[in-house]
Amino acid sequence: MTVELYYFQPLGTNSGRVYLTLLEKGVPFIERELQGRQFEHLQPAYLKINPRGQVPALVHDGRVFIEGMTINEYIDEAFAGPPLRPVDPVERWRMRVWCRYAENDLGRCLMMINWNRIVPAFIGARDMQDVDGIIASVPDPDRRRSWRSALEQKTPPAVIEESHRRTRAGALKVEKALRERPWLAGSTYSLADIDFMNFCGMLLRHWMPDLVNDKATPAFMDWARRMDERPAVQEMSRRRTGMPSPPKGAA
Amino acid sequence: MQLYHWEPNGACGRVMIVLAEKGLDFQSHYLDVLAFEQHTPAFLALNESGEVPVLVDAGTAMNESSYICEYLEEAYPDVALMPRDPRERWEARVWQKYVDDYVAASTCELAWQALEAHTFRSRDRAALDASIARIAMKERRDAWTAAVNGYGEEQLRRARERLSETIIRMEADLDRSGWLAGSAYSLADVALFAYVSYLPRVAPDLVNDKTVPAVMAWLRRVKERPGVKAALAMSRRPEPFATAAPGPEQVRWG
Numbered sequence: 001m002t003v004e005l006y007y008f009q010p011l012g013t014n015s016g017r018v019y020l021t022l023l024e025k026g027v028p029f030i031e032r033e034l035q036g037r038q039f040e041h042l043q044p045a046y047l048k049i050n051p052r053g054q055v056p057a058l059v060h061d062g063r064v065f066i067e068g069m070t071i072n073e074y075i076d077e078a079f080a081g082p083p084l085r086p087v088d089p090v091e092r093w094r095m096r097v098w099c100r101y102a103e104n105d106l107g108r109c110l111m112m113i114n115w116n117r118i119v120p121a122f123i124g125a126r127d128m129q130d131v132d133g134i135i136a137s138v139p140d141p142d143r144r145r146s147w148r149s150a151l152e153q154k155t156p157p158a159v160i161e162e163s164h165r166r167t168r169a170g171a172l173k174v175e176k177a178l179r180e181r182p183w184l185a186g187s188t189y190s191l192a193d194i195d196f197m198n199f200c201g202m203l204l205r206h207w208m209p210d211l212v213n214d215k216a217t218p219a220f221m222d223w224a225r226r227m228d229e230r231p232a233v234q235e236m237s238r239r240r241t242g243m244p245s246p247p248k249g250a251a
Numbered sequence: 252m253q254l255y256h257w258e259p260n261g262a263c264g265r266v267m268i269v270l271a272e273k274g275l276d277f278q279s280h281y282l283d284v285l286a287f288e289q290h291t292p293a294f295l296a297l298n299e300s301g302e303v304p305v306l307v308d309a310g311t312a313m314n315e316s317s318y319i320c321e322y323l324e325e326a327y328p329d330v331a332l333m334p335r336d337p338r339e340r341w342e343a344r345v346w347q348k349y350v351d352d353y354v355a356a357s358t359c360e361l362a363w364q365a366l367e368a369h370t371f372r373s374r375d376r377a378a379l380d381a382s383i384a385r386i387a388m389k390e391r392r393d394a395w396t397a398a399v400n401g402y403g404e405e406q407l408r409r410a411r412e413r414l415s416e417t418i419i420r421m422e423a424d425l426d427r428s429g430w431l432a433g434s435a436y437s438l439a440d441v442a443l444f445a446y447v448s449y450l451p452r453v454a455p456d457l458v459n460d461k462t463v464p465a466v467m468a469w470l471r472r473v474k475e476r477p478g479v480k481a482a483l484a485m486s487r488r489p490e491p492f493a494t495a496a497p498g499p500e501q502v503r504w505g
Contacts, residue, residue, distance in 0.1 A: 063338065070344040077337040089326040090311050096318040104352070108503045141412060146504035159503075165389070 003029040004059040006049065008036045010243035011236055013107065014068040016198035018056045019239075021072045021191065023232035025081035037122060042137045053139045069099050072191050084194070086185050095185035098177075098192035106170040107199030109163035110207070112155065119150035171204060171211040171220070178219035189230075197227050252277040253307040255294060257284045259482045260491040261359060261498060262316035263304045264445035267485060269320045269438070272478030273330045277306075281487065284496045285367065287382045300388050302499075317351045320438050332438050339433030346424075346431050346439035350446060352502050354417055357410035358446040359498025360402050365453040366495045368401045390500065398497035411454060418447070418463050425465040429472070436476070444473045448492045 005022060007015035022029050034040040034055060042053050050057045050066050058065040060078070065071045076084045086092050111118070123131055131151065138144045149155055174196065177184060184192035201224055204212045214221050227233050254270065254277045256263040270277055282288040282303055290301045297312040298305045306313045308326070313319050324333050334340050371379065379399055386392045402410075421443065424431050431439040448470060450458035460467050473479055488494055 065341055067345050067348055070341055070348055073344060074337055074341040077340060089322050090309050090313070092325060093311075093313050093315075093318050093322040096321065097315050100315065100318075100351070104502060112503060141409070142502070142504050163503075 001061060002059075003027055004032050005029050006032040006034055006046065006055055006057040006059075008041075008055050009033060009241045011240040012198050012202055012243070013111075014054075014103075014198075015056045016236065017068050017195050018058060018071050018075070020194050020198065020232060020236050021075050021084060023235050024084055024194070024230075025075055025079050027075065027079050027081065037124060039134055039137075042134065047139075051139065053137075069103060069195070072194070076191070084189070084191050086188050086190055088186065091186035091188070091190075095190045095192040098184045099195045102192070102195040102199040106166065109166045109170065110200060110203045112163040113160060113167065114207075115146070115150045116153050116155050116160075119147055123151065167204075167208065168211060170200065171208065171217060174200070175217040175220045178223045183223075193223075193227065197224075197233070201227065253280060254278070255280045255282055255297065255303055255305040255307075257282055257289075257303050257496065258488060258491040258494060259485050260448070260495070261355065261445055262302075264482065264491065265316045265441055266304045266306060266319050266323075267482040268441050268445065268479050269323050269332060271481040272332060272441075272476070273323060273327050275323070275327055279485070285494070287385075290382070290386050295387055301386055301391055317347050317442065320347075320441065324438060332436070332441065334433035334435065334437060336433065343432035343437045343439040347442045349417070350442040351499075353413050354443065354446050356498050356501045357413040358449050359495060360407060360410040361414070361453045362449045362495035363398055363497055364402050364407060366493060368398070371399050372401070394497045394500060411457065414450065414454060415457055418450070418458055418466050421447070421469075422463045422465050425469050429469065436473070440469075440473055444470065444479070448474075449495070452492060
């Protein structure tokens with residue numbers, strides 16, 4: 001049995017969600033880190049694995065699995081190790097709703113707030129001809145447009161303001177949920193917590209200390225510390241490169 | 252079990268088909284979403300976003316059609332609508348996620364523009380604006396405002412681009428077993444059927460017997476299933492795919 005994971009550093013978002021799931025399950029895997037800034041995910045070698053040119057991709061006994069949320073459900077079903085989905089069908093429904101919210105709604109907002117800064121930093125000091133070539137090689141048309149508009153600093157202010165508004169609402173939403181239940185899906189730790197931490201939790205703590213802190217969101221902060229204490233989360237932190245370490249006092 | 256729903260198309264169609272396929276009894280609450288019945292305080296108490304469908308079961312009001320279907324599969328497994336092999340289950344889930352992320356929003360845009368945008372143009376605009384202003388969630392107010400104003404050419408072009416890609420993928424996958432995931436009918440087929448059924452009507456140049464014969468044959472085969480027939484028969488209109496409502500928002504890319 002071989003398991004390989006293609007992913008980006010710093011570990012977080014879509015790469016981090018699957019990486020952490022493998023660690024939590026205790027599945028040994030071969031690390032295939034791709035250099036995002038060298039656009040290795042758009043090179044022919046990787047496009048053979050995932051023609052959509054996106055990470056992560058999991059290769060299990062020669063078969064390729066893409067789409068982080070569905071990879072994680074596959075890992076939980078195909079491998080032994082502690083279950084990462086609740087047994088109760090209602091809790092499982094709630095888990096999936098949170099996974100989707102983390103990835104597609106709040107996670108997007110946190111990314112978009114900084115998209116106009118992230119993309120130029122990612123592109124670095126290349127001349128425009130190279131950049132045009134890179135963008136042309138992105139397989140997905142929506143992602144091509146998004147890169148282009150960020151490079152030209154054209155993401156509309158209204159879109160960024162809407163992302164801020166949703167982020168403020170999101171901090172309240174997660175706080176309310178965690179006051180009702182210890183984990184996002186309900187009584188047990190699940191893929192929902194893994195996803196929320198990777199898409200939203202880390203960024204909220206790093207970037208939005210005015211929104212999430214012990215006074216405003218004590219239940220969220222308690223959850224975040226319980227996450228920090230998990231051996232798999234600590235292991236992922238040790239293996240994360242290229243990201244500033246957590247602020248002092250964040251334990 | 253109670254289901255709050257509109258016509259058996261799109262998101263509501265997915266859940267109504269799964270309930271019928273599994274032979275599950277439920278109390279039906281039909282909300283006319285084109286008359287904004289999903290934005291009454293009573294319904295907003297069940298789902299703050301004012302979107303149908305909502306399933307009430309085990310004391311919980313559940314939204315998000317994709318996950319309602321997975322819930323029904325897990326809570327009522329006797330009639331199985333997911334493959335057993337984890338790899339095939341992954342195939343079914345990837346298709347469902349693709350529907351949730353892209354197909355649903357793109358289909359609803361094309362369908363709304365072709366089927367209902369003109370009927371809303373002839374409505375009293377002040378009354379419409381007042382109905383929209385009462386929608387609690389900004390996301391849904393924005394979605395309705397955009398729909399009532401009519402979608403722009405660029406937006407519709409992108410929706411068609413997505414759906415062209417979708418049906419090409421479907422055509423390739425259907426070639427393997429006649430179904431989208433594994434070797435049997437599954438939640439993936441239900442999810443796509445509930446949206447792709449619109450396309451021969453609203454994008455006939457893209458979806459027809461010449462361009463995608465396997466997709467067309469599959470549409471006819473799914474439509475003949477007793478469970479699907481039973482769900483479609485709950486329509487209060489001559490044809491559930493002759494009307495449409497604003498769908499979920501597109502994935503936000505920035």
